[in-house]
Amino acid sequence: MNAISRPSSRIVEQAVVSPLVEVNNVTLRYKTQEMVITATKGVTFNVNRSDRFILLGPSGCGKSTLLKAVGGYLQPDEGTITIDGRKVTQPGADRMMVFQEFDQLLPWKTVLGNVMFPLLTAAKLSTREAEEKARHYIEKVGLSRVAEAYPHTLSGGMKQRVSIARGMAMEPDVLLMDEPFAALDALTRRTCQDELLRLWEDTKFTVLFVTHSIGEAIRIGNRILLLSPHPGRVKAEVCDVDKINVSDGSAAKLEAEIHELLFAGEEH
Numbered sequence: 001m002n003a004i005s006r007p008s009s010r011i012v013e014q015a016v017v018s019p020l021v022e023v024n025n026v027t028l029r030y031k032t033q034e035m036v037i038t039a040t041k042g043v044t045f046n047v048n049r050s051d052r053f054i055l056l057g058p059s060g061c062g063k064s065t066l067l068k069a070v071g072g073y074l075q076p077d078e079g080t081i082t083i084d085g086r087k088v089t090q091p092g093a094d095r096m097m098v099f100q101e102f103d104q105l106l107p108w109k110t111v112l113g114n115v116m117f118p119l120l121t122a123a124k125l126s127t128r129e130a131e132e133k134a135r136h137y138i139e140k141v142g143l144s145r146v147a148e149a150y151p152h153t154l155s156g157g158m159k160q161r162v163s164i165a166r167g168m169a170m171e172p173d174v175l176l177m178d179e180p181f182a183a184l185d186a187l188t189r190r191t192c193q194d195e196l197l198r199l200w201e202d203t204k205f206t207v208l209f210v211t212h213s214i215g216e217a218i219r220i221g222n223r224i225l226l227l228s229p230h231p232g233r234v235k236a237e238v239c240d241v242d243k244i245n246v247s248d249g250s251a252a253k254l255e256a257e258i259h260e261l262l263f264a265g266e267e268h
């Protein structure tokens with residue numbers, strides 16, 4: 001049985017394990033010349049090691065902004081973000097990001113070259129070590145066959161798998177994924193979701209995953225944080241999502257419950 005808990009009743013879970021990512025009362029604002037936009041307001045959540053933690057909410061609720069802040073690309077106006085107890089002040093190799101766009105790869109480098117690149121520049125591995133590790137992760141995402149190919153010869157799904165391999169090869173503390181499958185067709189999206197879950201079974205990495213699809217959140221996550229519309233605040237958290245039985249209609253019931261929670265009072 002999964003539990004939908006309000007923010008105030010999450011203390012039990014937090015007491016059991018020490019969290020890897022702690023987002024504490026975080027408010028994030030964009031300041032333009034004309035105005036200040038509050039993207040998220042007082043958001044608190046913890047991600048444990050090996051969590052597949054989902055940020056779910058309607059468009060504009062600040063999911064990407066939160067992910068960028070965990071990535072160290074934005075600083076909170078209020079509150080703090082820590083990784084393994086260290087305050088996040090800038091991007092770091094302990095957090096790798098995978099974005100929605102297919103153009104994240106360097107077009108002049110092969111698949112192998114792309115996956116090796118951060119291993120050489122950020123992780124400072126030798127060429128031999130970087131190639132060995134890159135080939136290992138390229139194999140994990142099932143792309144060994146195209147290791148010498150250039151990005152423009154790959155499909156969107158394949159490019160996303162290269163981006164995932166590149167992120168995973170760095171063996172970060174947490175993989176940050178911003179709607180990585182949103183631009184894919186339904187079938188490829190499903191295949192990529194399955195593959196991500198297979199990879200997770202293999203290495204149990206920690207992933208913080210942004211989506212606005214309730215179905216995707218239930219498929220991928222073991223925990224789902226529900227955010228309110230703009231500015232994003234925590235509405236509720238769904239725990240033990242991976243324990244639901246997909247064959248007896250529980251997933252559909254949970255999807256309906258989450259929909260109700262996210263959009264209650266907004267439909268006419």
Ligand SMILES: Nc1ncnc2c1ncn2[C@@H]1O[C@H](COP(=O)(O)OP(=O)(O)OP(=O)(O)O)[C@@H](O)[C@H]1O
Pocket residue numbers: 030031032037038039057058059060061062063064065066212230
């Ligand atoms: N660079 C920016 N400058 C000013 N405002 C911004 C900027 N980026 C985002 N915003 C605003 O901040 C709010 C949150 O945006 P964000 O992209 O984080 O939402 P989101 O939940 O990821 O949305 P979506 O699901 O549509 O990607 C929105 O109101 C958006 O217009």
